[in-house]
Amino acid sequence: MPKSTANNRRMVWGLQLKHLLVGIGLCLAAGGCASQQMAEYVAKPGKFRFNSCKQLDQIGANTLNRERELAALMERARQGAGGELAVAIAYQQDYTLVLGDLHEIEQTAAERNCELKFRAAAAERAERERAERERVKR
Structure with missing residues (x-):
């Protein structure tokens, strides 16, 4: 391969990497990429209307x-070197989509006057798990 072609490829990859890093930096500087407002924008309206x-x-x-699984993975990734970058690349999009789905589920349930029990059950389970961890620490 001619030397100029290899240099051109290296320059293109370098520019793409710079653009990626700038985009991630802007996203992180704006307070994170998974804000509740962004989740509402990526939610598919009517996705759960037939349920x-x-x-x-x-x-x-x-x-x-x-959502809790992704949050735990993101928290663990943030503890390492380059953690925010790893979170932005590996988990952020999925996390935002999950938040959007939760928003859409709750909105659809509210429109139909459905009683959703999953939040209360999840809170009880989280409290039991927290109490168990506290017991084990002692």
């Missing part, structure tokens, strides 16, 4: 579990 109240509750529970 029953019982189905909304089940989907909500699964989605909330996924």
